[in-house]
Amino acid sequence: MNGVSARTYDVVVIGAGPVGENVADRVVRGGLSAAVVERELVGGECSYWACMPTKALLRSAAALRAVRQLPGAREAITGALDAEAVLARRDAFASHWKDEGQVSWLDSAGIALFRGQGRISGERAVEVVAQDGSVTSLTARHAVVVATGSSALLPDVPGLAEAGAWTSREAAAAAAVPGRLAVIGGGVVASEMATAFAALGSRVTMLARDGVLPTWEPFVGERVTASLREAGVTVRLGAEAGAVKRADDGTVQVTSTSGEPIEADEVLVAIGRRPNTLDIGLEQVGLEPGGWLAVDDTLQVTGEDGQALSGGWLYAAGDVNRRALLTHQGKYQARAAGDVIVARARSAVVEEGRWGRHAAVADERWVPQVVFTEPEVASVGLTAAAAEAAGLRTRVVDYDLGAVAGSALHANGYQGCARMVVDEDRKVIVGFTLVGPDVAELLHAATIAIVGEVPLDRLWHAVPAYPTVSEVWLRLLETYGR
Numbered sequence: 001m002n003g004v005s006a007r008t009y010d011v012v013v014i015g016a017g018p019v020g021e022n023v024a025d026r027v028v029r030g031g032l033s034a035a036v037v038e039r040e041l042v043g044g045e046c047s048y049w050a051c052m053p054t055k056a057l058l059r060s061a062a063a064l065r066a067v068r069q070l071p072g073a074r075e076a077i078t079g080a081l082d083a084e085a086v087l088a089r090r091d092a093f094a095s096h097w098k099d100e101g102q103v104s105w106l107d108s109a110g111i112a113l114f115r116g117q118g119r120i121s122g123e124r125a126v127e128v129v130a131q132d133g134s135v136t137s138l139t140a141r142h143a144v145v146v147a148t149g150s151s152a153l154l155p156d157v158p159g160l161a162e163a164g165a166w167t168s169r170e171a172a173a174a175a176a177v178p179g180r181l182a183v184i185g186g187g188v189v190a191s192e193m194a195t196a197f198a199a200l201g202s203r204v205t206m207l208a209r210d211g212v213l214p215t216w217e218p219f220v221g222e223r224v225t226a227s228l229r230e231a232g233v234t235v236r237l238g239a240e241a242g243a244v245k246r247a248d249d250g251t252v253q254v255t256s257t258s259g260e261p262i263e264a265d266e267v268l269v270a271i272g273r274r275p276n277t278l279d280i281g282l283e284q285v286g287l288e289p290g291g292w293l294a295v296d297d298t299l300q301v302t303g304e305d306g307q308a309l310s311g312g313w314l315y316a317a318g319d320v321n322r323r324a325l326l327t328h329q330g331k332y333q334a335r336a337a338g339d340v341i342v343a344r345a346r347s348a349v350v351e352e353g354r355w356g357r358h359a360a361v362a363d364e365r366w367v368p369q370v371v372f373t374e375p376e377v378a379s380v381g382l383t384a385a386a387a388e389a390a391g392l393r394t395r396v397v398d399y400d401l402g403a404v405a406g407s408a409l410h411a412n413g414y415q416g417c418a419r420m421v422v423d424e425d426r427k428v429i430v431g432f433t434l435v436g437p438d439v440a441e442l443l444h445a446a447t448i449a450i451v452g453e454v455p456l457d458r459l460w461h462a463v464p465a466y467p468t469v470s471e472v473w474l475r476l477l478e479t480y481g482r
C-alpha cells in the first residue's frame, strides 16, 4: 500500500490491536469501508506481549500444580516443569512475533492496512508516516477512531532505564528464565509474572508498595500473597524501589525502602500503564498530547465540557480511553463504536441509553476480570468497599469455596473463597469475587447474573449441577437466606 499518497475511506482507525481490528470489522460488516493504521504488529500488545504470551507462560505450571493435588495422577509425574518447552509454546502463541496471520485476516475481512505511525492531521484526516519516510494522507468520510492502546509506565527510580529494566513486554517475550528476578509493583502484571517466573525456576522478589492486588477484595491479596510466598517468592509489602544499578557482571542491585538491597539478574517494572497518545496529533483537535482520551458511552471523544468534540467525528476505544484496560472490554467498546459509526453515517436511530447496542455502558461497573495467579482470581462488578463508596446499601455474603463438594472432588486440599455483594434495596447482586484453583471459568455465570440484574428470588431457580464447584451459588444463597 505504501507509495499511495492520498486515499479516502468511510472510517480510519489508528492502531490495529484487538480493539482497532474489531472496530474496523464492525464498520465493514455494516457496509462502510475502513482502513487501519499500524506502526508495529497487527494484533497489538495483547497478541504478542500481553494476554496470549503471558497466559502461555502460566498455563503449563498451573496444569502441573493441578495434577499434583490428585492422588493417582500425581504419581504419573516423572519430572519437573520443562521451562524450554513452556517458552517454545509461548513463542507459538505469540505467532513468533510475526503478524502474517492477522494481516491475512484483515484482507479476508476487507479492511485496508497502512503500516506506519498514524497522526491526526486535521478534521477527519490522518497522516501515515511509514518506516521509509513515505507519507500517505488518509481522509475519513465519517469517523476517525483512536485505538492506539497503552504502554508500560516507568516510575521515577534512578538508574532504572540505564539498568535495562524489563517492562511487561520483555517479561512476556523473555528468551530465557532469569535466575533471580526483582519485580517492582504488586498489581495484575506483577502478580501474574511473579507466579509464572517462580514456577519456571526464577528466585523472585516482589516490591509491592501498595500491597498485592490492592484494588480487589482484601482476601484476594491475602491469599495470593500467601501462595506466592509458599512458591518461594519473597514478597515485601509496603516496600518501594529506591535506586537500580547494573554492575559490570550483569547483576542488578535494587535498593528498597525496607529490607536489604535486592540482587537480581533482571528487574521487571509493572506499575501500570500510560496512553499511547504522545505523538498522534491530538494538538490538532485542541487536546493535550500524552493524556488519556475521555469519551462518552458511544466512544466519541469529549472535551472538558463532557460534550463530543466539535463535528463528532473522533472516537477512542480500548486502553487509550482508560475505561477498562482489558481486551474483552475493549472489544466490547469496539462493537459499540463500530455499530454507532455505521448508524450515524446512515442517520439511523442511535441506541445510546442504558443497555442500548450503541453504548458501552458495562464499562461503568460491570467489568469481569480474571487474574491467572495461583490461586486464580475472578471478579465482576463492585467490591464491597466500592459498592459502599457508591452509596449502595449492601449485604456481603462470603462462602468457603473449599467446603463445596465439587471443589473437594476437583482437587485434594482445595482452598478458595467466594463473595457476593448484594444491593439490599433491589435484591440483586452487584459484585462477585472468587479466589481458588480454576475459578476462571466460573466467572461468566456471575457476569450474567449481575448484568441481567437477576433478582435473588429468581436465582434460587437457577440450580447448579451436582457435584460442581458452581454449587457455591446455592451455598451463597442459603447463607444469605430466603
Ligand SMILES: Cc1cc2nc3c(=O)[nH]c(=O)nc-3n(C[C@H](O)[C@H](O)[C@H](O)COP(=O)(O)OP(=O)(O)OC[C@H]3O[C@@H](n4cnc5c(N)ncnc54)[C@H](O)[C@@H]3O)c2cc1C
Pocket (backbone or CB within 6 Å): 014, 015, 016, 017, 018, 019, 020, 037, 038, 039, 040, 041, 042, 043, 044, 045, 046, 049, 050, 051, 052, 054, 055, 116, 117, 118, 119, 147, 148, 149, 150, 168, 172, 189, 276, 279, 280, 317, 318, 319, 320, 324, 325, 326, 327, 328, 329, 330
Ligand atoms: C502483561 C499484560 C498482560 C495482559 N493480560 C490480559 C489478559 O489476560 N486479559 C485481558 O483482557 N487483558 C490483558 N491485558 C490488557 C490488554 O493487553 C489490553 O487491554 C489490550 O491489549 C488493549 O487493546 P488495544 O487494542 O486498546 O491496545 P493495544 O493492544 O495496545 O494495541 C494498540 C495498537 O496500536 C498501535 N499504535 C499505537 N500508536 C500508533 C500510531 N500512532 N500509529 C499506528 N499504530 C499505533 C500499537 O502498535 C498497537 O499495535 C494485559 C496487559 C498486559 C500489559
Ligand SMILES: NC(=O)c1ccc[n+]([C@@H]2O[C@H](COP(=O)([O-])OP(=O)(O)OC[C@H]3O[C@@H](n4cnc5c(N)ncnc54)[C@H](O)[C@@H]3O)[C@@H](O)[C@H]2O)c1
Pocket (backbone or CB within 6 Å): 155, 156, 184, 185, 186, 187, 188, 189, 190, 192, 208, 209, 210, 211, 213, 214, 240, 241, 270, 271, 272, 273, 324, 325, 326, 369, 370, 371, 372
Ligand atoms: N489477567 C488480566 O486481565 C491482566 C493481566 C495483566 C494486565 N492486565 C491489565 O493491564 C493493566 C496494567 O497492569 P499493571 O499490573 O501494570 O497495573 P495495575 O494497575 O494492575 O497495578 C499497578 C500496581 O503498581 C502499584 N504502583 C503504582 N505506582 C507505583 C510505584 N511508583 N512504585 C511501586 N508500585 C507502584 C499500584 O499500587 C498498583 O497496585 C491493568 O490495568 C490490567 O487490567 C490484565
